[in-house]
Amino acid sequence: MSFGVTSRSMRGICAAVALLAIGASGCSVAESAKEGIKKAARQKSVFDLKQGDCYNPNSKPVPDGEMAEEFAIEVVPCTEAHDGQVYGEFKVEEGDGTYPGDDAIVEAADTRCPAEELKFAPDTWAVPTGVSGSYYQPTKESWSTGDRLVTCTYTKDSGKITGSLKSKPMNADQLAYLKGSSALYEALWANQPEAEAVEDDLDGYKAQATAVNAALDTHVAALQGIDQPETVKLRAQLTKANEAWKKAANAADVDTFYIAYDAAFTGIDPSKSVAARKELGLSTAVPADEAEVWAG
Known part of the structure; x- marks a missing residue:
């Protein structure tokens, strides 16, 4: 299998460790041999x-x-x-x-x-x-x-990972929120047009807005079942943002699209979900790459 690393056979590793153990002398070399044997056993x-x-x-x-x-x-x-x-x-x-x-x-x-x-x-x-x-x-x-x-x-990227990254069991409200939120941002980025300017691909940007509008419809509907104050506020905010996404999806020209898009994009700024996330017991640290995008 390939992964961006260099191949190395199990047999070669074990043989190297065995030779090291046979020729080991002195505490530091012996400890090194022990580590080698331990590593080989874990292959x-x-x-x-x-x-x-x-x-x-x-x-x-x-x-x-x-x-x-x-x-x-x-x-x-x-x-x-x-x-x-x-x-x-x-x-x-x-x-x-x-x-x-x-x-x-x-x-x-x-x-x-x-x-x-x-x-x-x-x-x-x-x-x-x-x-x-x-x-x-x-x-x-x-x-x-x-x-x-x-x-x-x-x-x-650098350094080591400490501990398992597997999530602890989550309740229904947490899973409902995360499913909708993930689908929302997936719809946004998966449908991002290659053209940087709306003028160069209005249809592409309208298609993106249509996809986000559909994802937000589903997300907002799922949040209806979560009756907690900050989540209720977030649902109202996302509903308003979705109205703007719908206008962008149906824009007749570039100027109309830009007017709708500004409110639509600002309305799904991840930082605006922090209070609801805290209320639901989820992580509240906005990922740096997402924070950078909405910081402009």
């Missing part, structure tokens, strides 16, 4: 990773955008500092059985892994800063042996 095939596993790759990372192979990794208790954690997996559709190519697998992973993440950690605001999603995918060679699995994982 697990990348094909056998399971949801929730915390791990350290054996190989050094490669530059962004590059891809290399990994065979075995060190699986560790999540209570120890670690480099990654598995949050989900899915099988690539086989089609006619031939290898679909890296681009097709990447496209599938970019869609499916975020969905798996929401099952593992529904409140994405609670994921620590610097942690992002990655995945192990089949290579052309592993595909020929029956490998169809994409393993979705958390990794950190």
Whole structure:
């Protein structure tokens, strides 16, 4: 499977540790040998990773955008500092059985892994800063042996992850809020036109507004069942914002769109949901990338 790391065989790691142990002399070398044996005992095939596993790759990372192979990794208790954690997996559709190519697998992973993440950690605001999603995918060679699995994982830009990132059990109100909120922002960004100016793609921006309007309809309807003061206020605010999204979706010209869009976009500023999130017992730290977008 490939992941942007260098391949390394289980046999090679075990052999190196055995040689080190045989030739060890002195306390520091002996301790090093112990650590090597401990690391070897924790080795697990990348094909056998399971949801929730915390791990350290054996190989050094490669530059962004590059891809290399990994065979075995060190699986560790999540209570120890670690480099990654598995949050989900899915099988690539086989089609006619031939290898679909890296681009097709990447496209599938970019869609499916975020969905798996929401099952593992529904409140994405609670994921620590610097942690992002990655995945192990089949290579052309592993595909020929029956490998169809994409393993979705958390990794950190720098430093280590401490503890498991899996969410604690949530109540119905929390899950209802998070489901609607996630769908709302997914509709916003998944339908973002490539053109930066509305003048260059009015139809594209209207299609985005239509998608956000539909997601907000669902989100607001779900919030109807949550009778807590801050959530009631948020529902009223989102209802007003949705009226603006609907106007933007039906705008006859660019000027009309801009007038509606300003109120629509401001109305879904994530910072305006902090009070309701606190009331529901959810994370209240707005992710830095989202805060930056609405800060303008």
